[in-house]
Amino acid sequence: MKIHGSHRLPVGRERAYALLQDPEILAACMPGCEALVKVDEDLYEMKMKMALAAISGQFAGKVRIGDRNPVESFRLIVEGTGKIGFMKGEGLLRLREEGAETEVAYEGDVHVGGTIASVGQRLLDTTSKMLIKRFFGRLGERAQ
């Protein structure tokens, strides 16, 4: 599934870029993220507990940052596997200064498998959008 969109952060581009690569910030802002442990340069192991209304599931996965082009763009790869399935999201994030704020545009692909793929397809799009929105919402709060 292709995803794309943009969100605004109430900080300048340098600060936004730094925030988006700070594992502590990422851990605090990624919905369901319980722990993010650095295992290598640009590679983190992640524990995630997703809870969406009645739906819940635990995932273990990885977060990777690549193609760094400081303050302009970078690539974020998030993978998770759990009993209810697995997901892999890969996206290019582009940062654009908008006055005192920064617009973060993302574009990428989300792949899901297992139970969540075969019974949840009608909700994948709306759910991923919501999770991304939540992420940027929290990031925005943190940024201030």
Next chain:
Amino acid sequence: MASTVTKTEVLFGKKMKRKEDPRLITGTATYVDDIQMPGMHHAVILRSPYAAARIKGIDARGALELPGVAAVFTGADVKDVGPVPCGASLPGLRVPHHHVLAQDRTYFVGHPVAVVVATDRYIARDAVDRIEVDWEPLEAVAEPEKALEAGAPAVHPQWPDNKAFDYHQEHGEVDKVFAEADVVVKQRITSQRLIPCAMETRGVVAEWKSGEKSLTIYTSTQIPHLMRSLVAGMLGIPENRLRAVAPEVGGGFGSKLNVYAEEALMGFVAMKTGKPVKWIESRRENMLATTHGRGHVDYYEIAAKKDGTIVGIKLKLIQDVGSYHQLLTPAIPTLSVLMMPGVYRCQNIRADIVGVFTNCVPTDAYRGAGRPEAMHGIERMVDILAAEMKMDPAELRLKNFIQPEEFPYATATGLTYDSGDYAKPLKKALGIAGYAALREEQRAARSAGRLMGIGLSTYGEICAIGPSPATPAGGWESATVRIEPSGKVTVHTGCSPHGQGEETTFAQIAADELGVDFDDIIVLHGDTAIVQYGIGTFGSRGTAIGGTAMYFAIQELKAKIKRFGAMMLDCDDVTFSGGRCVCDKTGKSVSIQEIAAASYRAMKLPPKTEPGLVATYFWEPPNFTFPFGAHVVVTEVDKETGDIEVKRYVAVDDCGKIINPLVVAGQIHGGVAQGLGQALYEEAVYDDSGQLMTGEFMDYCVPKSTMMPWIEDSNTETATPVNPLGVKGVGEAGTIGCSPAVVNSVVDALSPLGVRHIDMPMNREKIWKLVQGGAA
């Protein structure tokens, strides 16, 4: 002599309620899941979440630690169990070794990886979550045309081109007629992957009796005898020590015309654990791991003369095989080729099939199996040709039909059509629909800006499959008819009905032939310990072949009855009719019940006659049968939303002689529902990585009763000379006739917008985009 009443009512042709239904609709039938045994274990299968992955390791310790778990088996445990069989053979066919559990690699989402056996289903299911598999996901390919592209991921690494087989068939002077043709039309036509969705999912109970060294497998199958022969081979046990039972089977539609890994696996588990074991497939597993149907991409070309005479047909057929060959996978598209000329007199054909491996569950038979694809193709092409030539599609068909006096007709594909009068159902259907008036109404609708369509199909199909030389496992059928000492009649049929109503129609035939009450006849089937070897129910064969076998067994019994009658009446010339033997000279008679009692008591026997009244007959048919029919469909498209309304559905089917009009109508209704499903709603959607996106009824849309149009069904009756009953078969007719008629109707509705073809399913958005002028 007690009774002198002669039974005269003829039941052949009579509308009768089915014997099967009271138990089915009151919940008193016994399905696999109703079977309970003391000490029975329950099995749950761990399936691959990846379409392609390497299994680097499996750690089942966590599962085994759970109290109540008896065993966990993985690929290594079953590597010596024989492969899941492919019964079809084609030259150069590539057959991957299909283990009952994945070995070091999985090939589709749903591929069985391990089985947990526990004291109850809940524990077994919990334990599945405790098995740790070290997966290495691999690149997958889910779409057959993509799989054929250079550089596509190899489904089976040993065959990087992903080709499962090639098949070529040709007749006549194809190149010449195409070169000389006045008109050639071409079209790519798909017949999408469908999920059969039998109401009862698969299920297996296996019981090993160690003292007797015998295994019993209860399974929801269409072919208990073939299943027994093949699974006995897989497990390495003598065939006569394996009993197969198909109890009540809640629909199959071809998806249970198979031998599955789970059937052998449960046998293996029962033998290893020494306890009976039950596995019941969940709906999700059913959609993921039971065979799918269709999966064609067809490139058609059709050549015609100026006057509309069809002179040549070319077909390049790409069959999505899936990851493995199941029992008949490669044979299904060859059926499409056999039927590619349809009901038309065309002697120049060329077909090339390429079977393609994909990382999806295998395709195999699904209601119609190869013929819906063929009829959809030819019936779409005839409409496209009619549009190109600005001819009325009904007229173009009438012009090209094989004529009644040409039967038996040798087709370009090597078949001999038995009998037919193709104009008859078409004219009847057009009459019922009021074709001329509908075209008037359409003109008015169009000038008012409405999108109204009239579509028709005139299909032919190949049924009563089939003569043994043309069938992978023998094409005959068997019956034993036993008149009990009381005169009650027990029929054992080798075909294994599972919803077709043969307990009823066979009883109608037997009641007429023997002159006994309908209620005094029972038809048993599906248990290899009770019933002599048989083939099964598929390919619209049950009544035409199994019914005929019973008919001939009865004829043998009738001869014997007459010998007893002659002896008892002390008369040389007796007639048997209406359940009585009558002495032609004296008019004295004895009833069949009296004869039955005397035959078993055996105080005195006619010359060269054994006691008892039992006969077994194995009937080998001389040919297939070829039913046909015409469907007319009126639709209207909502311009704003793309919604399609089916306003009229007229079905005139000719399935030969009709035994029970109610059963025939039921088959047509059910068949049309599945045809409409394909035309409008159903599609197994895999994403690029081989994940099934339609893994539940939340996303896979089978038509509900409220979505069905009123079906104006009727028949014509053209007897077949192939069997003495004159019956052809009707199980698949509705499906085969339906989808092209519906698509032709919607294309007709959109034709003022320049639309020439629409691929199925014709969902709203696709239609809306066409109305908007975009590409579908």
Next chain:
Amino acid sequence: MIAQNFEYETPSTLEEALELLADGAKALAGGMSLIPLMKLRLAVPERVVDLRRVPGLNSIRVAEGQLHIGAMVTHYELESTPLVRRSSPLLAAAAASIGDVQVRNLGTLGGSIAHADPAADYPAALQALEAVIRIAGKGGERAVSAAEFFVDTFTTALEPGELVVEVSVPVEAAGTGVRYEKCEQLASGFALVGVAARVAKKGGKVSMARVGVTGLAGSSYRAKNVEALLEGTTGSAQDVTRAAAAVAEGKEANSDIHASADYRAHLARVYTARALRAALGTAG
């Protein structure tokens, strides 16, 4: 399709139920969403609190111009109870369009809205009705508007441990025209889009218009822009079309295998126009 083990509680008072919920248990109303999720193991609650024996959640009553409906009232009761059909025909129509008979016999108003499926039917009606949702928690009760209640996909204003206890909608004034128009996703019965409309006319002009939308975006919403465009007009066919054209503005439409975002937005416009036309047709 086999759920994980769980504890099952059947409290007989609301206090007891709230106590259990505060302790992390999951509320079970009609079970039409929760049970399938549990069978798929997408939901694995350790403890389930069945609300069926909690008194006071089943009532349907009218007081002070409001129709008050207990959270455990089923869809079937809503579609068939004369008091509801009279007092809020829009809510009855939304209830009648849910799933199938079996689902309507068991599914409840409270359960459905607490689950907040982005394609459920009630939210459209409750947005158009400006419903008030009464919520109980261990700390007491509070009431929120439908607009506040539906936050996002599967996300409501409910805090952990809280429960929907009642939904209140206005008793429809004579002369108000209402309509729920739904484009059904044919497999699931959920709405690709569903539009609830309420309109009233005074002196030949549209004096009130309320439009609630479900299925289009991550959450249901009230299409205030459509309402504003329609109010004050005569409600002609053109007025309706022009107003309805605005229904998806500013919304990110959902996309799935059944409908792309563009098509969903188009359907929203078509169904908004249909709902408004029908509602205007019955408005006095």
